[in-house]
Amino acid sequence: MDERCERILQEILAEEPILEYAFPDPQTIGFSDRIRWVCEHECPRYGTSWSCPPAVGSVQACAARCRAHEGAFIFSTVAEVQDITNLEETLATRMAHEEVTARITERFRREYGKARVLTLSTESCSLCSRCTWPDAPCRHPDKMFPCVESYGIVVSELAEAEGMSFDNGPNVVTWFSLIFFGGEETGASGDTGTAASGRKETAASGR
Numbered sequence: 001m002d003e004r005c006e007r008i009l010q011e012i013l014a015e016e017p018i019l020e021y022a023f024p025d026p027q028t029i030g031f032s033d034r035i036r037w038v039c040e041h042e043c044p045r046y047g048t049s050w051s052c053p054p055a056v057g058s059v060q061a062c063a064a065r066c067r068a069h070e071g072a073f074i075f076s077t078v079a080e081v082q083d084i085t086n087l088e089e090t091l092a093t094r095m096a097h098e099e100v101t102a103r104i105t106e107r108f109r110r111e112y113g114k115a116r117v118l119t120l121s122t123e124s125c126s127l128c129s130r131c132t133w134p135d136a137p138c139r140h141p142d143k144m145f146p147c148v149e150s151y152g153i154v155v156s157e158l159a160e161a162e163g164m165s166f167d168n169g170p171n172v173v174t175w176f177s178l179i180f181f182g183g184e185e186t187g188a189s190g191d192t193g194t195a196a197s198g199r200k201e202t203a204a205s206g207r
């Protein structure tokens with residue numbers, strides 16, 4: 001870890017409720033067409049948001065965008081719920097994680113520059129009551145983070161490879177975000193020239 005990463009890490013560990021973290025090598029992160037198939041065939045958000053496929057571009061384009069960065073930082077936060085099978089209750093814990101993700105993103109942007117930071121987070125973007133896709137540019141490209149899975153990354157497999165815990169208890173929701181930093185200026189968007197946001201991970205679903 002270089003000096004800049006060390007500096008960022010010390011600050012965010014002191015200030016943010018992170019459970020676990022790792023610095024995976026962008027060159028060894030796997031990208032899967034299988035998860036994109038799931039997006040396309042099983043997710044109602046497919047084709048409805050700048051944060052999801054097909055707006056984010058092909059899996060190959062997403063992989064190239066991520067691998068153009070020199071480093072990556074994955075972290076998790078957790079939230080306890082009464083009943084993890086209650087989707088409404090589970091999803092209600094998402095925004096706290098998104099706020100942490102936004103603050104950590106800003107910290108990386110201050111160090112590396114906005115154009116050299118690409119953040120992927122949870123679920124499909126819900127910042128606007130109605131997404132502008134595909135008729136107009138994203139209203140908040142700086143705040144909208146593409147879903148990790150939308151890029152073809154299976155976050156459970158990445159977390160496991162990095163020794164991070166996916167299951168933190170029977171009624172504990174575990175959320176992950178992945179931040180790429182440094183390297184070339186590639187922009188955070190897909191084919192559209194804007195950006196995007198993502199999908200949740202629960203300890204119960206293992207998805």
Ligand code: SF4
Binds near residue numbers: 138197
């Ligand atoms: S910020 Fe608004 S326009 Fe942009 S992806 Fe999210 S919902 Fe769509």
